[in-house]
Amino acid sequence: MTAPRSGAATVLVMVIATAPQISAQTSAPTAAFADDVHASAGLTCGACHMRQAAGSYTAPPRNAIAPLCATCHSDAAYMRRFAPQVRIDQFLQYQTSTHGRRMAGGETAVATCNDCHGAHGVRRVADARSPVAPLNVTTTCARCHGDAAHMKPFGRTAAAPADWGASVHATALLQRGDTSAPTCAACHGSHGATPPGITSVANVCAQCHVREAELFRASPKKEIFEAIGQAECLVCHTNHRIEPPSDHWIGVADGAVCEQCHDAAGESAKAIGAIRAALDGLSAEIAAADAALGAVERAGMPVDEGRLALRTAREQQVQARVLVHTFALQPPGEAAAKGTAAARQALAAGQAAARELQIRRTGLGVATLLIIGFLITLWLKIRRLPDLPS
Amino acid sequence: MPGSAGAGIARFRGVPASAARLAPTARGELFASPEKFPIERRAAIAVVSTPEVTTGSAPGRRNILNWLLGLWGGGVCGAIAYPIARYLAPPDIPESATQSVSAGSAKSLAPNSARVVAFGSRPAIVLRTPAGELRAFSATCTHLDCTVQYRPDLQRIWCACHNGQYDLNGRNIAGPPPRPLESFDINVRDDEIALSRRS
């Protein structure tokens, strides 16, 4: 590991490239450098292309790039002058990462600093155009990890980025703009990028899905999974292609996740069936209430209280689904029961509104009958009008 | 001579050219008579009149008809008057509850605790800070619309869905929520907490 060079010495090495001598090869990188965050800090070509003559800069060898960047970016005193709060442990982290370890072992077809951050047009992470901005991270990682030809020599598939793209997290991030949704770096780390091991993947999920993690760890499954060497969370939800979970995952039929370990003959099959039945029942009650409320709303009857009750029912449904992670019947069953009660209230409100609508139509019918009777009598009267005297 | 029953307007057809013109009334003319306006002398407007005064159909039948007319007419008037009368009586809840809603007793809300109530069709959370102050916010999490709750151990408003947290001023301070909670005005009248929207 090279010792960090003094900041002053680096700044003194400034070579100004004279325009007419720039060859075609370097003109393009130089144009991009105008937008670079290093350029606005006052650094020029020679700051990185050290001991090279102007006009004949070449790229450093790939295994020398990270240590080169680290000469400044791991120097706390130096970096503080530009960004007081910036981190300086990126190189340390990199060295623990899979990329760093392989690079140190002589493999150059793995990522180093410039592969993700760029070389001549480096932008801050917060800049939306940066390749490592939250919305762009997976595109950047996919350049290698989504390229089957590139991953083959390492014995890996290139499915992960595409799988992530089909997940709920991608939908949240890319379609709803929810930047709290995880990209590659959120679970794997950025500089220290390493797949979390089987024992630690659950900690990663638990960063956001706190409740589910707490419930799972208090449940009997935790010890069982440890014993059989299976990762929490992943067994049912997979890792990259995390799809919206559905009630029909619970069961012992084909296509259900429980079926991976449980079969229809065991004791647990009854409990699983009961949990599933409670959730299905709640779903049906909510759908019925929603249909009833929707129908009367379209007919012009406002049903505020019904909508509130339905909202409560939906929240209880979310609760019940979360409580499935206790892997016991009682907690989800209780939440489902509360939800069912609220859904029935909503349905009752909808039915009351429908009855009111009927009453109005009946009232109209009565009024119309009276009017028709009046009209007929009036018509007869008109027909039989006497003449006036002359 | 045309028949008396059902003659009504039929008598108007075939007005004889010799039919008498409308004569002005003896007591002066308040309403149109053709003589008043020269332009209409060209075509006299005549009322049908036949020499004899007819009293139309038999008195009995006419009385029944009038009686029926009165009955149905009364029915129609009733069908109009009934809704109006019901409308005029003030309803049980004299005012709309979407501007302001009651949130229960103030005394029974201890410091460092909260209560979720309905405000219109959405939930609201009323809390008393550990220092004793009352605050109220919309209880809909700004992340994905779950209903938040109060965590006395954290002294924060917490959303169970994705661990979002808000401080006691409703500001989003941890987790995914992107915006603070909407806050409501509180007034306490005789131990009753009243929430109203900030206008």
Place this chain on the structure above:
Amino acid sequence: MGGQLRAWLDERLALGEVIEALHHKTVPHHRYSIWYYFGGTTLFLFAVQVVTGGLLLLYYRPSAGEAYESVQFIVTRVPFGWLVRSVHAWAANLMVASVVAHLFSVLFLHAYRRPRELTWVSGMLLLFLTLAFGFTGYLLPWNEVSFFATRVGTDLAAAVPIVGGSVVRFLRGGDDVSGATLTRLFGFHVALLPATATGLVLLHLLLVQRHGMSVPPSIEHRATVERGTVRAMPFIPHFLLRDLFAWTIVLAALAALSTFYPWELGAKADPFAPAPAGIRPEWYFLWAFELLKHVPPVIAGVNGELVAVLLLGAGGVGAVVLPFLAGHTARTRRAVVWAGAAALAFITLMTGLALSAVAP
């Protein structure tokens, strides 16, 4: 007992003369006389509006913060509030349709001729008042659609030359549509316009009673040639009972429309939200809206919108003073029929275009 009451009243009010005269009043009866009923239906609908409007006033609150909620309250909590509100909304639309039918029937049957010029003028003013009632009332529920429709509608006034800006500020109570607009239009809708309208309606009715019903020239001519008389029916009871028949049918239509097609509440207006797509004013203003959309930007060197507004203004003024311009001779009457038919066709075409252009 009824006779005693009548005598008592007659001694004090001298209504006997009036009633006696009414008994001698006649109404012409010919193939076009069905159009005589439209004036009465318009009056009936106006009365319905006064009654339902008065009822709504008991619960409505004319401020931006409470208007929407008060209408919601009327429709959900007040017994038959939904009915009163929907009747008021439907009767407004039927009244506009009725007044337009009345206008065109009077036009095509040439009832504006001497000596009925003032009746025509007061009637045209009442037409403008009816449209003003519709425009001012539309904003009062303070929902999204009405807020933006009012904004679009008052924007049209800006196209008037010289005074356009002042007119817009006058209508809006400020530079933009706000709570001040609501209060102002409410004041117009429930006080200023009804006062003016009542005066004009009384004048209009008085004139109609004085002149009687006009007979179209063709009917007069035929009657002179063939018989020398025009068939007629007594006002009381023949015409009156038929009028009552027509009014009852309108009442039945109002009840059915209000029950099967209740007026919706919509979403509360948010002045800071962007306008939703497809905002447009009420159907009776659509034709003007569509016209301004299709007008080329420049016509003969002058701003296109300005030209359109001036033409509309000229058309309006021309319509008001029509009896002084035409109607005396058969040739002018033919011209009026063609002009009226062209105007009707144009307005119908524009309205149809506007309605079909709305994206789902």
